[in-house]
Amino acid sequence: MINKVVTSADEAIKDIQDGMTILLGGFGLCGIPENCIAALVKKGVKDLTCVSNNAGVDDFGLGLLLQKRQIKKMISSYVGENAEFERQMLSGELEVDLIPQGTLATRCLAAGYGMPAIFTPAGVGTEIAAGKEVRKFNFNGEEKDYLMEMAFEANFAIVKAWKGDSEGNLIYRHTARNFNPMMAMAGRITIAEVEELVPLGELDPDQIHTPGIYVHRIFQGKDYEKRIEQRTVLI
């Protein structure tokens, strides 16, 4: 059996090179691969194209890579919470492609399902439709325009799961699932960091969210901060 288990984030990301495209799971700071982001900062790779729903905050998540100017292009749906991001975007240092959240998710899904493109109504008639193929379909009893959007082609996907085993099977917890399952499916090489790496046989096959076939490298992460972006409680 192929050994997918690596000892550390450094080892997992060792062949990520300058200029590569990486899909990174997470919604806000929830379910982000904290260990691999730290390892990418340490390794100093640059000119990365990062596909992630958000771009972290100034001092956490992808904000750490932005601080070191390691990201050349960001593909996201919402990037509101990051001052350094704003500065780099307005100065032109950082290329930004904002796309609808469902389109982002489904472009990952398409890649993982082996389909080159999807048709979605999101963005029809808006500026994001510029230069894209529009097709009319009679679907669900309604004739409507749909935009063709291409599956992502990424060198690496980096995801974070709650539990995993040495076969690469993954289980996520609560809303930390978000983009992780479809990104895991979409990477040419997928790296999973997990809070708990358990022995084979311990995960219930019926409860697996991401089957190990999609995962090439797995390791148990450490020192998870799991920062809360908006702590809201009942008064």
Next chain:
Amino acid sequence: MLDKNGIAKRIAREVKDGMYVNLGIGIPTLVANYIPEGINVVLQSENGILGMGPFPKAGTEDADLINAGKQTVTLLPGSAIFDSAMSFGMIRSQKVALTILGAMEVSETGDIANWKIPGKMVKGMGGAMDLVASAKNIIVAMQHVNKAGESKLLPKCTLPLTGVKCVKKIVTELAVIEITNEGFLLLETAPGVSVDQVKNATAGKLIISDNVTEMVI
């Protein structure tokens, strides 16, 4: 004239028993506080929850459990968690019956602009473009005029669009307005607000319904 909570209260009356509802950030989030007794709805949060509950008690916050506004939330009995692709799948396939969201501008044909002001920092559309492109029923919660006093109900949107011909109804501090093939149709005025006040605050074509009533909050 209504405050934000008043707008949310009025919109809550549009919510019907058994609906799956997606609430946007801002005033729409407040709607959850005013759903009438006996009406059971399931709130969908596009980051992957059906059956989203209120904020947690202090000390029980869970970093793995947030809503689309990145706020800590709870799960109600019967809730379900899913991934982002499935979340937008249920939005696109119109299983989510009602979407309530904010807007910067709405046109008399139901176009909506709420994601970008050219020349200013652009934060992104998040899930808004997916939601407005697919939802069967879209209600906009917003102020009738912007901070500069200019109408947000226009013949045509001036800002980059989020979606075209999609908004069904608008609830503002002044009025309840439906989008029809002929333009904005005034249905209700807020308590203490005259039809003329609504007319003056509306730049797009405003049709006055034969029986304009006062909003019941």
